[in-house]
Amino acid sequence: MAHQGILRDELISKGVSRRDFMKYCGTLTAALGLSPMMAPRLAEALAKKRQPVVYLSFAECTGCAESLLRTTYPSIEEVLFELISLDYHETVMAASGQQSEDALHSAVKDNEGKFICIVDGSIPTKKGYGMIGGQEMIDIVKEIVPKALATICVGTCASFGGLPVAAPNPSGAKSVKEVTGVDTINISGCPPNSINIVGTIAHYLLLGKLPELDGQGRPLWAYGMTIHESCPRRAHYEEGNFVAKFGDEGAMNDWCLFEMGCKGPETHSNCALVKWNQGVNWPIGAGHPCIGCTEPEFWDKMSPFYVSK
């Protein structure tokens, strides 16, 4: 049976008085060889709950959740064990069916107004096109999002609609903001870089506030620049050195991919600065044009992807 509540409350519920709790912290501080000044800080740490997070997945491909798993410093283990309490996530949680639904409802009820809601996938609006536990996805999102402290959309689908809304939008899908009316924080990308997902959560946990956002709800620190502005191949663009065929002499010399269809000039993202997978590579580095995946409606507006605008 899972424990309820935090350590301090547990002790208090078992008849330990607040005075005794503070004495305990004093003793523990001494045992740890810390100055007595640390006792109140230790009491505070032991009394602190990890930030409850409820992660909802709708018309998604799970690429965003996978991208989150790629985080380092903090690792996903550190995120799960030290920074947040991931109270609902269908891809990783141990409980299924009724047990998972109960976990979701308690997490929302016990932390109403205090939990962070993370969403991936857009919301189908045609009846029966998206259901979980017998409920329409649109009803689930409308019920839970208004109860959250803040809602973070991970990925272009939740932020702006993404792939499901590409013409002809067969499921009538919409973004979280369109369906709920809530101003979501949009960490767009297909998928977004783990740095951008975890960095935004860390911004709240470490600095106590949500980051500044651009006009599309995207954190400025990660989306406040275009690929083109920060691209290492920019000098080649200016010099007129363009790759003409994949693998040609220009490609072997890191020439600009603009004529191969690169949408860098119109794409807001920090890929050129932070690269991907701990700096191992990034699309342009791998010789492929940027497809503009952080932008709303990019599937329709940035395609054909191999034709330059």
Add this chain to the structure above:
Amino acid sequence: MAQRIVVDPITRIEGHLKIEVEIENGKVKNAWSSGTLFRGIEMILQGRDPRDAWLFTQRACGVCTYVHGLASVRCVDDAMDVTVPAGARLLRNLMMGAQFLHDHIVHFYNLSALDWVDMLSALKADPKKAAEISNSIGETDSGVNDYKDTQTKLKGFVDSGQLGPFANAYWGHPAYKLPPEINLIGVKHYLDCLKMQVKAAQLHAIFGGKNPHIQSLVVGGVTCARDLNADRLAEFLYQLKEVKAFVDNIYIPDILAIAGYYKDWGGIGGTTNFLAYGEFPQSEEEPGSLFFPRGAVFKRNLSKVDAVDVGQIQEHVAHSWYEGAEAKNPAQGETKPNFTGYDTGGKYSWLKAPRYNGESMEVGPLSRVLVAYAAGNEAVKKSVDDALAKLGVGPEALFSTLGRHAARALETKIIADAMVDWTMELITLVKDGKADTYQEWDWKDGMGAGLNDVPRGALGHWIDVKDKKIANYQMVVPSTWNLGPRCAAGKLGPVEEALIGTPIADPKQPLEILRTIHSFDPCIACAVHVIDPHTNEVYKIRVV
């Protein structure tokens, strides 16, 4: 007295799946598998530039990232009659291999292990004994202090009262059989795998540009010519060796150790027929040069492998939310999505029901391994026979939930070993100046097919190109084969068949059902799609 229970959502899979079972006398008597999300990727592809197809289809799934993209470029390559050069073929294979390594280890540890490993029991373990066991079976870089650390970390987590994703689960269920020390090993390796998958993804990104959703494929080859230099090749080789060591020293030993306590699951969760398209072409010759061969095994008969004729594939919609009742070959006829409500007596899923020669076919690691075994592949035969001998079970144990998990582990090792060879082959090509990565091509009207065998099983993409546009696009996907509903003849889909006979200790706690479902590694985002919506247009695919 029969009792119906519904498990919705099924967690620790990709996508949205609902399972309903009928239980009688403590065993599953009947089962219904239902996919509950529809996006319509093939409809989205209509009329678009065929070169773009792979970028769209890759987003069928971010867990099975890459694989749809590869199927796409292969089918457009086929339609445009372009043969990719050897350098591109090897790079595509290596990226496919990297995807297998990532996908399979995460599937076992982070999606499935908690079905078999009781996390809370690990708190009672003796860390010294746990370390001794693990070191004796293969683990080389961790000792008693690491096991103590894991246990302390777990204790602190549980004491915090916030169990997060491990809350409200099935800890203490009577079906858990592992001693505390093995449970502690399982918990530690669950966490180790969370670290290792970061590296496996980096491996993929070296030539893929990024992971998830790589960005270096194109029709005609790959774009990462610039990365075919010595430092990148060395980086790939040594990172591969690190991931391979995890497979050899952690994954394989754990599977065998854990299986030893669950031998009864070698008799639960089996199906009847197995289909593999084969994968990892070693030359331009297909299917002849496929590392994992193409073939079909029927009625568990390992003495006979049938050749695969894709003309025999039919997708049924009798029990799926589409108009019409007739079964059609993937590219023929038309189907329109039509949600009519969940009815186990009628239509109950967004997944169609693919059938081959009218039969329900399992696809995936077990199918690949069985087809390779039956076809006489030496490496696979030895690997399987050794594992069976170690466990002290006969070959009939392969046709089960246990067999499925074991096959996945064994093929991961086989692929990791082969990837070292393929990397050396690529290095030789680079040395000889023969590692071209792109073949120019010209537009033509025509049809093409890309047949692949990806982590979850047999995957096919078909395209019809007219005037440089996608006139038609079809996908028949592994999880559709495995998790699809009944067909018009009322034959159960593989997962439905596999669930029959599952013992259920407590209908309120579906642990045993999860075990078999997870063994199939479901990916429901992939599995749901629709045939071309333009009515009155009949297509013929060219059988390759």
